[in-house]
Amino acid sequence: MPYTYIVRCADDSYYVGSTWDVDARVWQHNSPDLGAAYTRHRQPVVLAWCCWFDSIEQAFAYEKRVQGWNRRKREALIRGEFDALPDLSRRSAVQRRRAEEGGFEAQA
Structure with missing residues (x-):
């Protein structure tokens, strides 16, 4: 496998x-x-x-x-915190999209 x-x-x-x-x-x-x-x-x-x-x-x-991925995002994957992965993205476009979808504040 x-x-x-x-x-x-x-x-x-x-x-x-x-x-x-x-x-x-x-x-x-x-x-x-x-x-x-x-x-x-x-x-x-x-x-x-x-x-x-x-x-x-x-x-x-x-x-x-x-x-x-950055270290924080890899460690979230290792811990099985899959829902946290998009919020740990370095890309501002992902941060903005998450903010629009869930009401979270986007990071600049």
């Missing part, structure tokens, strides 16, 4: 990826030479979140989407 995942690194940063096998990929991230260069220098890493998708293309697309 294809997955998108987030690992928390030893320096408390996050790494977002996609894979067919989450357990094997986390193991690779913790190996001295098989994981991504980013995680090799921030070991050990632990799985913080993962979600399966119907295709690897969907998992990869979601990986790219989450990679563009």
Whole structure:
């Protein structure tokens, strides 16, 4: 099954990826030479979140989407606070649309 995942690194940063096998990929991230260069220098890493998708293309697309998110938004996803995600967007257009829909004040 294809997955998108987030690992928390030893320096408390996050790494977002996609894979067919989450357990094997986390193991690779913790190996001295098989994981991504980013995680090799921030070991050990632990799985913080993962979600399966119907295709690897969907998992990869979601990986790219989450990679563009700020830390607060990633942490809301990890905690399962899905309703909070739009309010944590950096894009002012999303903030304005949410304000119009729900009566929230838009952030400039």
